[in-house]
Amino acid sequence: MRAGLPFAQPGTRVGLLGGSFDPAHRGHVHITEAALRRFGLDRIWWLVSPGNPLKPHGPAPLRQRIEAARRIMHHPRVEVTGIEAALGTRMTRDTIAALQRLYPGVRFVWLMGADNLVQFDHWDRWQDIAARVPIGVIARPGWRMPARFSRAARMLWRARLPEAQAGQLAQARPPAWAMINLPLNSLSSSAIRADGRKEPT
Template identity: 75%
Template structure:
C-alpha cells in the first residue's frame, strides 16, 4: 500500500491534472468532467502543486488549497492529491517518471488547458513529458486557435489524434495528443482571488 497516495491498478486510465488550484473552482470541475468523458478515463487525479515556477505570486498554503478543492468536487472518480509534495518533485517530468515507477501498467494521461499548450515548450523537459505520456488538451476561452498554432502543436503535428478518436487517447503510444472543445466556462482562480480580496477589504 502506498501510504497517502491514491489507489490504482494496472490497466486503469488515469488523467493527471496539475496546478496550483489557488483556489479550485467550478471551471476546474467542468474540464475534469469533460476529460473523464471525452478521453475515456477511469479516474482523474488533481495534483495540487507546492508552487508553480512560472507564476510570480506565491499560492495559498497547500492544506487550504486541498481543502477548498475537496469542497468543490462531487465526483468520486476524482482524487485531490498532494502527490508532488509526498514524492518531493517539483517538475512535471519528474512527477510523471515517479508515478510511472510506482504504478506500473497504469495508463496515465497528462491533462492541461489549451492556454498551457501555448507555453508548453517553455516547460522543463517538455519533450520528455510528451514522450512519456499522451497529453489531453482541453480548449478554454480564447485559446483554441493560439493552441492549435503553438510551437508545440507545430512540432508534434504528426502525433495529433483527431478529436473524434480522443476517447482512445490513453491507449496510444506517446507522443500522442488530442485537443477537445468543451462548453466554455470563464471562471478563473485569478478572478476569484481578486473578488475575495475585494470582499475582505
C-alpha cells in the same frame, strides 16, 4: 504503496490534472468531468502543486488548497491529492516519471488547458513529458487557435489524434495528444483572487 498516494490497478486509465488550484473553482470541475467522458478515462487525479515555478506569486498553503478543492470537487472517480508534496517533486516531468515507476501498467494521461499548451514549450523537459504520456488538451475560451498554432503543437503535429478519436488517447503510444473543444466556463482562479471572492460550493 507509499503513504498519501492513491490506489490504481494496472490497466487503469488515469488522467493527471496538475495546478495550484488557488482556489479550485467550478471551471476546474467542468473541465474534469468533460475530460473523464471525452478522453475515456477511468479516474482523474488532481495534483495540487506545492508551488508553480512559472507563477511570480506563491499560492495559499497546500493543505488549505487541498481542503478547499475537496469541498468543491464531488465525483466518485476524481481524487484530490497532494502527490507532488508526497513524492518530493516540483517539475511535471519528475512527477510523471515517479508515478510511472510507482504504478507500472497504469495508463497515465496528462491533462492541460489549451492556454497551457501555448506555453508548453517553456516547461522543463517538455519534450520528455510528451514522450512519456499522452496529453489531453481541453480548449478554453479564446485559446483554441493560439493553442493550435503554438510551437509545441507545431512540433507535435504528427502525433495529434483527431478529436473524434480522443476517447482512445489513453491507449495511444506517446507522443500522442488530442484537443477537445468545449463551451467552457471562463472562470479562472486568478479572477477569483483579484475579485476577492470565494467560489461558492
